[in-house]
Amino acid sequence: MFYNMRDTFHQSDFVEYFINNSPFTRLCLSFAVLHYIMSFLHVIAYDANKQLENLSSFYVNYILPYVKRRSSYTAVAAAVVVYFSYRVHKMSEIPKNLQHIPAVPYWPFMRSLLSGESIDHRTRNYILPVIANSPNGLYLRPVRRGWTVGVAGPATMKRLLLRADDFEKSPMFAKQDSLFNKFMGKENIVLLNGSVWKKHRMIANPAFHRSMPVKLFGRLCEKMMLRFEIEGDGLGNVDVANFLQRFTLDVIGLAAFGYDFEALDNPENEKVDTYNSIMAGIQSAVYFVFPILEKRFLWALPKRRDLYRKLDDMNEIFYSVIQHKRDTLASMKNSIEDTEKDLLTLMLEANEEAVDADHRLSNLELRDNLAIFFLAGHDTTSNALTFALYFLAANPHIQVKAREEVLDIMGDGDDVIFPTSTQCTDMKYVYMIMKETLRMCPPAVGTSPRRSNKDMDLVGTLIPEGTPLNADIYSMHHDPNIWKDPETFIPERFASRGESETKAGRGLAWAPFGNGARQCIGMNFSLAEQKVLLAMLLRRFTWELPEDSINKDGLKIGGGIGIMYAKDMHLKFTKRF
Structure with missing residues (x-):
C-alpha cells in the first residue's frame, strides 16, 4: 500500500x-x-x-x-x-568503546547480506579492504543488533579459538525466539559453557571416536552412483549438488540415529520435504536480521507458521527414535561393531556409563545435540563435496593425479569396492585436495558467536568485556596477505613442508572446523565421509564441466546465513569401465 x-x-x-x-x-x-x-x-x-x-x-x-x-x-x-x-x-552507530577497531560500511554490507549477494562479493568489496588496514585481522561488521568483532588473522584466530575460557559462547544467540533457535535448541554442545558443556562433551566425544561407519558411506555412495545413470539426463548432465544433498542426508539420518530419510531412493517423499523446508527456512537472512518478525508477527506469516508445524513433526520423529533406542539398547548392545553403530546408540551407551544422573543427558539434551549434528553434518559436508567435485572438474590435471593415487591404493577394475579406514588414511593427495577445497570454500564460513568475559588485549587490540566476536574463516582463507594467490586452487599448499606448514608459527591460518577444545566434534566423521565418496567416484568415473555450465568461467557461489554453496552445479560424468 x-x-x-x-x-x-x-x-x-x-x-x-x-x-x-x-x-x-x-x-x-x-x-x-x-x-x-x-x-x-x-x-x-x-x-x-x-x-x-x-x-x-x-x-x-x-x-x-x-x-x-x-x-x-x-x-x-x-x-x-x-x-x-x-x-x-x-x-548503524559504532559503540564508542569499539571505535578504535576498523569497520566495514554498515548500510552497503547489510544491503549485500539481505539482498542475497554472495559471501565472496562481501568479502572482496567490504571486508578485505578493511582487514588490509588492520594490523591483526580484527574488524567490525554489522550483526542483527549492532556490531560484532570479526576475527580474520591467524594470531587472533588462534587466541580466540584456543582460549575458550576467555571467549565463551554468547548466550544471546540461544535466547532469540526463531525457527533457527527452535530447531537448534538450547541444551547442546555448541551453545553451552562451563561444566554443563563439559558434561555434553564427555557423552558425545566418545561416540564420535567410536563411530566411523565407512561401510555405510560406501553403500550409500554406490547407491548414489547408480542413481546418476537413471535420473534426469543421465551421466551427461548430473545435478551433483542435488545428489550430494540427498547422499549426506541419508548418511546423517542413518549414522546419527538410525533413521532412513530415503532421500536417494525417493527425493520427493514427505520426510525429505519436511527437513529441506526447515533447513531453507532457518537460513533466511531477513528473519535472522529481524527476529522480531517471528517473535511478534508470526500470526501474519502463514508460510513461516507452516515451517513451525513441520518442525513440530520433526521433533516428534527425534523423540520417538530416542525412546525407541532406549527401549531396545539392551537387546542389541553387542550385536553391531562400534564403528558402524549410530551416534545416538553410542551416546546412550555412554549415558548409561556416566557416574550419576547429574552427568547424564536428558531426552531434550539428546534431541538438541542430534539437531546440531544434522545442522553441522549435512549441508556443510554436501557443499564441501560439491566444491571438491567442481575443483577436480575445473583442474583435470589434479583429477588425474588424485585418481592415480586412489587406483594405486584400491586397485583398478569394475568390481564394487568400498575403501577401508586404513586405505582412507593412506590417501594423502586426496586429503590435500579436501583441505584446499575447505580453504577456498569453507561451507561454514564462521563459528558460532563468542563474547569476551573481561577486558582483554587481543594481539594488541583492546576488547572490552562483553564484546561479541565471530571467527571469520572465509575472509582469513582468502586474505592475500596470508595466502599466496588465494583464489587459485593449489592442493600442494598442504603437502609436507608446503605453504601451510610454514604458517604454523603465525597462528591458525586454516580453520574450517574451528580449533581447540571446541573444535567441531564431527570433523573426522565428515573427512572420512568425503574421502570415501571422492575415492569411489575417482575409481568409477572421470568428470568435467558441461559446455553450457554457468560455472565454466568461474565458480558461482550462493549462500544463506553462515553457509555457502555452489550455484547450479551440474557435471558431465564418463564411466571408466
Missing part, C-alpha cells in the same frame, strides 16, 4: 490523506511506513543513509506536527514508527 502511495502522492498529499482518514486507517498507514523502513534495508542500494535521512525529514516536517492534535491511535502509530526509525539508526 505504501509503495503505491509513494509513487502517486506528493508528500503533502500523503499527509492530508493520512490526517483525514479514520484512526484505524492512520494506524495501518503508519505500520505500512514501518514496513517500508524494514523493506528498504532489504532492497535500497548504497545511498541508504541518505534515504533514511529523507524518510526521517518527511516525518519531522509533515507527520509529527499533526500528532498532538490527532487521536491516540495516531500518536501511538507515530510513536511506534519513530521508535523503530531510532532503533534502526542506533544499530
Whole structure:
C-alpha cells in the first residue's frame, strides 16, 4: 500500500490523506511506513543513509506536527514508527568503546547480506579492504543488533579459538525466539559453557571416536552412483549438488540415529520435504536480521507458521527414535561393531556409563545435540563435496593425479569396492585436495558467536568485556596477505613442508572446523565421509564441466546465513569401465 502511495502522492498529499482518514486507517498507514523502513534495508542500494535521512525529514516536517492534535491511535502509530526509525539508526552507530577497531560500511554490507549477494562479493568489496588496514585481522561488521568483532588473522584466530575460557559462547544467540533457535535448541554442545558443556562433551566425544561407519558411506555412495545413470539426463548432465544433498542426508539420518530419510531412493517423499523446508527456512537472512518478525508477527506469516508445524513433526520423529533406542539398547548392545553403530546408540551407551544422573543427558539434551549434528553434518559436508567435485572438474590435471593415487591404493577394475579406514588414511593427495577445497570454500564460513568475559588485549587490540566476536574463516582463507594467490586452487599448499606448514608459527591460518577444545566434534566423521565418496567416484568415473555450465568461467557461489554453496552445479560424468 505504501509503495503505491509513494509513487502517486506528493508528500503533502500523503499527509492530508493520512490526517483525514479514520484512526484505524492512520494506524495501518503508519505500520505500512514501518514496513517500508524494514523493506528498504532489504532492497535500497548504497545511498541508504541518505534515504533514511529523507524518510526521517518527511516525518519531522509533515507527520509529527499533526500528532498532538490527532487521536491516540495516531500518536501511538507515530510513536511506534519513530521508535523503530531510532532503533534502526542506533544499530548503524559504532559503540564508542569499539571505535578504535576498523569497520566495514554498515548500510552497503547489510544491503549485500539481505539482498542475497554472495559471501565472496562481501568479502572482496567490504571486508578485505578493511582487514588490509588492520594490523591483526580484527574488524567490525554489522550483526542483527549492532556490531560484532570479526576475527580474520591467524594470531587472533588462534587466541580466540584456543582460549575458550576467555571467549565463551554468547548466550544471546540461544535466547532469540526463531525457527533457527527452535530447531537448534538450547541444551547442546555448541551453545553451552562451563561444566554443563563439559558434561555434553564427555557423552558425545566418545561416540564420535567410536563411530566411523565407512561401510555405510560406501553403500550409500554406490547407491548414489547408480542413481546418476537413471535420473534426469543421465551421466551427461548430473545435478551433483542435488545428489550430494540427498547422499549426506541419508548418511546423517542413518549414522546419527538410525533413521532412513530415503532421500536417494525417493527425493520427493514427505520426510525429505519436511527437513529441506526447515533447513531453507532457518537460513533466511531477513528473519535472522529481524527476529522480531517471528517473535511478534508470526500470526501474519502463514508460510513461516507452516515451517513451525513441520518442525513440530520433526521433533516428534527425534523423540520417538530416542525412546525407541532406549527401549531396545539392551537387546542389541553387542550385536553391531562400534564403528558402524549410530551416534545416538553410542551416546546412550555412554549415558548409561556416566557416574550419576547429574552427568547424564536428558531426552531434550539428546534431541538438541542430534539437531546440531544434522545442522553441522549435512549441508556443510554436501557443499564441501560439491566444491571438491567442481575443483577436480575445473583442474583435470589434479583429477588425474588424485585418481592415480586412489587406483594405486584400491586397485583398478569394475568390481564394487568400498575403501577401508586404513586405505582412507593412506590417501594423502586426496586429503590435500579436501583441505584446499575447505580453504577456498569453507561451507561454514564462521563459528558460532563468542563474547569476551573481561577486558582483554587481543594481539594488541583492546576488547572490552562483553564484546561479541565471530571467527571469520572465509575472509582469513582468502586474505592475500596470508595466502599466496588465494583464489587459485593449489592442493600442494598442504603437502609436507608446503605453504601451510610454514604458517604454523603465525597462528591458525586454516580453520574450517574451528580449533581447540571446541573444535567441531564431527570433523573426522565428515573427512572420512568425503574421502570415501571422492575415492569411489575417482575409481568409477572421470568428470568435467558441461559446455553450457554457468560455472565454466568461474565458480558461482550462493549462500544463506553462515553457509555457502555452489550455484547450479551440474557435471558431465564418463564411466571408466
